[in-house]
Amino acid sequence: MAINWFKYSAPSTFYGLAGKLVPFFAIPAAVLFAIGMYIGFFVAPVDAVQGEAYRIIFIHVPASILSMFLYLIMAGYAALGLIFNTRLSSMMATALAPTGALFAFISLWTGALWGKPMWGAWWVWDARLTSELILLFLYFGFIALHASIDDPRRADRAAALLAIVGSVNVPIIYFSVKWWNTLHQGSTIKFTGTSMHIAMQQAMFVTLLACWMYAVAVALVRVRSIILDRERTTQWVSELKEIA
Amino acid sequence: MSVAEFFNMGGYAFYVWGSYGVTLLVFVVEILMVNHKRKIALQEVRMMREAGEEL
Numbered sequence: 001m002a003i004n005w006f007k008y009s010a011p012s013t014f015y016g017l018a019g020k021l022v023p024f025f026a027i028p029a030a031v032l033f034a035i036g037m038y039i040g041f042f043v044a045p046v047d048a049v050q051g052e053a054y055r056i057i058f059i060h061v062p063a064s065i066l067s068m069f070l071y072l073i074m075a076g077y078a079a080l081g082l083i084f085n086t087r088l089s090s091m092m093a094t095a096l097a098p099t100g101a102l103f104a105f106i107s108l109w110t111g112a113l114w115g116k117p118m119w120g121a122w123w124v125w126d127a128r129l130t131s132e133l134i135l136l137f138l139y140f141g142f143i144a145l146h147a148s149i150d151d152p153r154r155a156d157r158a159a160a161l162l163a164i165v166g167s168v169n170v171p172i173i174y175f176s177v178k179w180w181n182t183l184h185q186g187s188t189i190k191f192t193g194t195s196m197h198i199a200m201q202q203a204m205f206v207t208l209l210a211c212w213m214y215a216v217a218v219a220l221v222r223v224r225s226i227i228l229d230r231e232r233t234t235q236w237v238s239e240l241k242e243i244a
Numbered sequence: 245m246s247v248a249e250f251f252n253m254g255g256y257a258f259y260v261w262g263s264y265g266v267t268l269l270v271f272v273v274e275i276l277m278v279n280h281k282r283k284i285a286l287q288e289v290r291m292m293r294e295a296g297e298e299l
Contacts, residue, residue, distance in 0.1 A: 037264075041250075052254035056263045063267070102270050110263040117259050214271065221278045228285040238293050242286060 011088050011227045012236045018220040025220065029213035036207035044199040056114040057200070061188070062208035063106040066215060067135060068170050070100035074142070075167040078160035090156035091230065093163065094146055095223035099215050101139035107132055119183060127176040128184035131169060138166040152230055 008014045040058035047054035074096040081090030112122040142159050149155035177186045231237050253260040
């Protein structure tokens, strides 16, 4: 059977598909958050060095990973839109930006609340923290640049360029703890294994999955509004059931 | 562990609950915002169609 892979690259067909997909991400996200928090607070043992404060890790690490991951996905979509001139890719990039920015904010916020009791400082200009702050500003830049240009296709192209250039910051964040002597600790989870208790790993992984599903659900709802905004004058939009 | 002990988080209550509380708030606000954005988008399509029908 031949599958038309490009069918859903049209905003008109993707609009309906996205609407159907939302609950399949939103509901598991809520369930996984509950499981992750249960393991994180009731199953995972207290840390020998940091006491109960370490439990911030269960949201800090997933939020940080998502902030970087979503940036790369956003830049990827933006690049596709730039290269193939596909409108939907650019709309997806625009839909992902606010969620990515929020995860970057959560990463910095929870980091500050963790840094204060452990390092004695809310903030230090260390390579890891500074590059993550730059990531947040890149998201802001992408959103602001897109919003400042009236013609949506021109806005897509300009913002795409910014997103692509800014993506060099992601490996900088990731490797910052190796390249520089940072106050921020190195990676807890390594490819060669980890020193973490199994329940701690489970809580972090489940919450990471929950955050990812949450991000997909929210971005899908947002992209549907963007599609409506930008396809307002088309026939298919005026024929939608929900308009009547 | 008692309920009070749990909420005290070994003296780190402010930091731990401050982290999770703000995260929850961010999620709730974002969910409200995307739903609001959808409502507005639908409204604008309706308004445009009504304006078109009058022509």
